[in-house]
Amino acid sequence: MSPVEHLIVLVSIIIGLAIVDLLSSLRHLIRNRDRVRFHWLPLTWTALIFLQLVQIWWTYFYSLQADIWRSYFAYAFLLMVPVLLYLIASWILPDRDEAGQIDLREYYFRENGWIFGLISLAVVVQIASELLQGVDLFHPARIIQLTGASLFASLAWTKNIRYHGAVTLLMIGLFVTFAVVYTVRLI
Helix, strand or coil: CCHHHHHHHHHHHHHHHHHHHHHHHHHHHHHCHHHEECCHHHHHHHHHHHHHHHHHHHHHHHHCCCHHHHCHHHHHHHCHHHHHHHHHHHHCCCCCCCCCCEEHHHHHHHHHHHHHHHHHHHHHHHHHHHHHCCCCCCCCHHHHHHHHHHHHHHHHHCCCHHHHHHHHHHHHHHHHHHHHHHCCCCC
16 A cells, blocks of 8 residues: 555545535435425535535545655644534534424524634635645635635624625635636546
């Protein structure tokens, strides 16, 4: 087993657990749809978190090839992003054991501070881990990442539904732009 194969295993397990939790929560909501009041914001963020998990797993294949990650402390730092994404994935939808009516809009705005606070932290940690790899601080991708971190932080502090809607649509555009322009291709 190569060092990269060894390092990617733990990242893959954490990301796999996050995807399982996310999809299990979504399945639970669909199965209990008669007592769920659906709302587009948490469902859209569920899809975006899923896509982010896949993108992180995809890009870590290349990132983990750098010699710096063979250091225990650097690797432990790198694992913070998948761990934070796991927490976000497990938080974006209500727990499966919630009884009674489930109102996704009410849940979203009750938990938005924690969810978007964690997302902001994940972006900052991702930037720091890229800097550890020697990626240029002034790389154009940093503009998208820092804009995203700022917008996520703003979502953590406000409960204005129109603002959340507008920023969510903007974040879809930023995610697609970032994925198309900056994600490494295997081919």
